[in-house]
Amino acid sequence: MKRKKLLSMIVSSALILSLVAGCGTTNNNTSAKSNTSSKSSETVKITFLNSKGEIESQLEAAAKQFTKENSNITVDVIPVPAGQSPFEKVTSMYASGNAPTLAMLDPGDVAKFKDKFLDLSNEKWVSDAVSGALNVATIDGKVMAFPFAIEGYGFIYNKAVLDKAFGGNFDPKSIKTRNDLENAFKKVEASGVKALEISPMDWSLAGHFLPIAYADQSKDPAQVDKFISDLKAGKADLANNKVFNGLMDTFDMMKKYNLDKNNPMAPTYDKGPQVIGQGQVGFWFMGNWAWPQIKTFDTANGQYGFVPVPISNDPNDYGNSGIPVGVTKFIGIDKTQNNQAQQDAAKKFLNWLVYSQSGQDALVNQCSVIPAFKNIKLVPNDPLAKSIEQYITEGNTLEFMTTLPSDHWSKLGASMQKYLSGVTDRKGLINDIESYWKSVQ
Known part of the structure; x- marks a missing residue:
């Protein structure tokens, strides 16, 4: 299993340097200016698959x-x-002879x-x-993709709701x-607000929540690798694994306070931002x-942040104070079904994101992306990015398990x-997880 080394260096370089530099931005690449003008009258059409x-x-x-x-x-x-993974979508587009010029994976x-993506090693943004x-994107010594976003996750909290529930500054x-x-859940409900929303999408439950059980096995990356290897070899005993059972005990507790516990599969993703933003949870x-x-x-005037997902009642247990953070999306450029002009246009678009003032604004201010480039001095002006920044500064980050098999979150x-729905119990879930991993090649 590939890993991202020096996680703290990745995220601290991206965010802390931005703080030092302030929120201003300059177009510090003279070539970017030429990138914003066209000398050709022929229109080049490119496609960008967004995941x-x-x-x-x-x-x-x-x-x-x-x-x-x-x-x-x-x-x-x-x-x-x-409901479709980006891998599945890109694969189907290649099969139909209509590969996207830019693919976010x-x-x-x-x-x-x-073998299908363009070697981007000589692009300026690499340096x-x-x-x-670029660790994950570097294959056989070649940079095969563009790092699009640094992200983190945990329990988002509405501070106005929590302040009221705690009778002071939460x-x-x-x-x-x-x-x-x-x-905290009990105090929130005592204040007349529901405690929690659990979004039931498979990518959230198995792409984000379940992987905490892997990341929290140890602060030593080698031990996490060994745990994954043991799962593949059928040697890991989840029924007696303290971290896994601790995480699922937390999930059981979450289910009790879920806003939609009577119909847990009903909510769509769109319900989550509404109920947290309006202070309904x-x-x-x-x-x-x-x-x-x-x-x-x-309605809380931008007062939000993260708290970790605890796996035990020992505050000193690894993971109880940290949130997963890492580079989560990469963009590749197709070289097999898109011509040279389209490839060049795609390169220009990526350079525009990194070096032009309007591209940086689109990336950071409009998309609220934490950029993976040290030349970008803009800091996302949102409370969740700032909360992630605080966890990074304090060294309380876990590995964002971004290199799991592509079908992990769907299966x-x-x-x-x-x-979540009560259709299966802990034993059934463990059997599914262990069976899945033994099938992974």
Whole structure:
């Protein structure tokens, strides 16, 4: 299993340097100016497969702005359908002879397209990427993809709701154990607000929640690797694994306070930002990518942050004080079904994101993306990114398990959904997880 080394260097370089530099931005690449003008009268059409549906409208607006500045290039943003993995979508597009020019993939899928993606090693942004950001994308010594976003996740809390529930200024550091979290849930409900929203999408349950059981096995990356290897070999005993059972005990507790516990599979993703933003719940398990939606419902004046997912009642247990953070999306450029002009246009679009003032604004301010480039001095002006920044500064980050098999979240997501709905019990879930891993080649 590939890993991202020097995680703290990745995220601290991206965020802390941004703080030092302040919130201003300059176009510090003279070539970017030439990138915004066109010498050709022939229009080049490129496609961009987007696997971050929560910023679909923002990316469409960015594409229009890019075309405004590069009148001979049009960018068609294509969303990955809900319920389909980006790997599945890209694979089907290649099979139909209609591969996207730019494909946004999960980190673990980049290597699968190494023979179809363009070598980007000589692009200027390679030298401006923060330390470690290109580890996953570097295959056989070649940089095969562009690091699009640094993200993190945990329990998002609405501070206005929590302040009222606690009768004062809520301190997220007060949540150190499962009992602390349940106490917070009880206080929120005593104040007349529901405690928690659990979004039942498979990618959230098995792409984000379940992997905490892997990441929390040890602060030593080698031990986490060994745990995954043991799962594949059928040697891991989840029934007696303290971390896994601790996480699922927390999930059981969450189910008791779920806003939709009577019909847990009913909510869509869109319900989450609404109920947390309008203060209908105190907590929502999700990541900072949700901010663009939350802010459309925000009644708390931007007062939000993260608390970790505790796995025990010992505040000293690894994982109880940290949230997963890492580079979560990479963009590759097709070289097999898109011609040279399209490849060049795609390179120009990526350079526009990194070096032009309007591209940086689209990436950071409009898409609320934490960039993986040290030359970008903009800091996302949203509370969730700032909360992640605080965890990074304090060294309280876990590995974001971004290189899991591409079908992990779809197959085990279905199992987690059965568990959430009460269709299966802990024993059945364990059997599904262990069977899945033994089938992974």
